[in-house]
Amino acid sequence: MPRVTIGIPVFNEQQYIADTVRSALIQVSEFGDSEVLISDNCSNDGTILEVERVLADFKGAERCVRFVKNSENLGGLVNFWHTFDDSDSEFFLCLGGHDRLLGSYVKLGMDHLMESKETSIFCGAHAGIGPKGEPVGEPVNYDFSQNNPAERYLRSIRDLTNCYIFQSIFRRDYLQGFVRPDVPSMDHIVISRWLWFGKLFQSNDCVYLRRYFPQDDLNKKTSSGAYVNLENNASFYEAYLADLQQLAESLPERVRAGLIKQAYDVLVARFGLPYLAT
Numbered sequence: 001m002p003r004v005t006i007g008i009p010v011f012n013e014q015q016y017i018a019d020t021v022r023s024a025l026i027q028v029s030e031f032g033d034s035e036v037l038i039s040d041n042c043s044n045d046g047t048i049l050e051v052e053r054v055l056a057d058f059k060g061a062e063r064c065v066r067f068v069k070n071s072e073n074l075g076g077l078v079n080f081w082h083t084f085d086d087s088d089s090e091f092f093l094c095l096g097g098h099d100r101l102l103g104s105y106v107k108l109g110m111d112h113l114m115e116s117k118e119t120s121i122f123c124g125a126h127a128g129i130g131p132k133g134e135p136v137g138e139p140v141n142y143d144f145s146q147n148n149p150a151e152r153y154l155r156s157i158r159d160l161t162n163c164y165i166f167q168s169i170f171r172r173d174y175l176q177g178f179v180r181p182d183v184p185s186m187d188h189i190v191i192s193r194w195l196w197f198g199k200l201f202q203s204n205d206c207v208y209l210r211r212y213f214p215q216d217d218l219n220k221k222t223s224s225g226a227y228v229n230l231e232n233n234a235s236f237y238e239a240y241l242a243d244l245q246q247l248a249e250s251l252p253e254r255v256r257a258g259l260i261k262q263a264y265d266v267l268v269a270r271f272g273l274p275y276l277a278t
Contacts, residue, residue: 003031003091004035004089004092004169005035005083006024006101007037009041009094011041013097014045014050017051020097020098020099020100021036025065026101028064030104030106031106037086037087038068039068042070042073048069055067080094084172088172089172091172094167096167103205103207104205105124108206109123109206119198120194121165121195122170123169123201123203124203124207125202125207126208126210127207129211140161140164153195153247157192157267158266163191166191175190175193179239183239184226184232185228188240189239192240229271230271233272236271237268244259244263245260
C-alpha cells in the first residue's frame with residue numbers, strides 16, 4: 001500500500017492531460033512511496049491516447065500508475081469519489097485533469113504532515129492560469145491556523161470562496177463516516193470537515209497551478225445551481241449541519257446544540273434564509 005495516492009479524475013482533457021500527468025509522475029519520482037490513479041470518465045476526445053503516450057515514456061509506470069477507463073460517464077463528483085474509493089493509501093491528493101503540481105509538492109507535504117500532527121491539510125501556494133496558460137486572477141490565501149477546531153470550522157463557513165484547497169494532501173481517515181451529500185458546493189463541506197481535525201498549512205515552496213476557464217465564473221455557476229444560491233441553500237444547510245452534528249457528537253448535548261446553532265447563523269448570514277419552495 002502506498003503512503004499517498006494522487007487521484008486524477010478526468011473527462012475530455014486532451015489539451016492539458018499530458019502536462020497534468022507528467023507533473024504527477026515527477027512527484028512519484030521524488031517521493032517513492034506514492035502512486036497515481038487516473039480515472040477517465042468515458043472521454044470522447046483524445047484524452048486516453050494522451051495519457052497512454054505519457055505513461056509509455058515513463059519508466060516504471062506499471063508499478064506506480066493505475067489507469068481506469070470507465071465505460072460510461074459517471075458524473076464528475078462520482079468520478080472523484082471513484083479515485084478515492086479505489087485507493088487505500090493513508091493520504092490522498094486530488095489533482096484536476098487540467099491542473100499541475102509544481103515543485104516538490106508531495107514530498108514537502110508528506111514531510112510536513114509527518115512532523116506536524118496539528119496540520120490536517122497541506123497545500124502549495126495557489127496560482128491561476130487561463131486556457132492558454134496566461135496568469136489569471138489573484139493568489140488566494142486563507143488563515144485556518146487557529147487552535148480551536150470549532151473556530152476553524154466556523155471561519156471556513158464564513159470565509160471560503162475559492163475552494164482550491166480541496167486539492168490538498170489530507171489523511172484518508174478524515175472522510176470516514178462522511179455521508180457524501182449530493183448538494184451544491186459539497187467541497188465546501190468537506191474542507192470544513194478537514195479543518196475540524198486540524199489546521200491548514202499552505203507552503204510557498206511549491207505551487208498548485210489551477211486552470212480557470214470563462215465558464216468557471218462564480219456568478220454564472222451560482223445562478224445555474226452548481227454552487228449554493230438562494231434557491232438551493234436549504235439542502236446545503238442540512239448537509240452541512242448534519243456533518244457537524246456527527247463531528248461534534250462527543251461534546252455535551254447543549255454545547256453541541258449551541259455550536260450547530262452558531263454554524264446555522266453563519267450560513268444564513270452568508271447565504272441567506274433557507275429557501276422554502278412553494
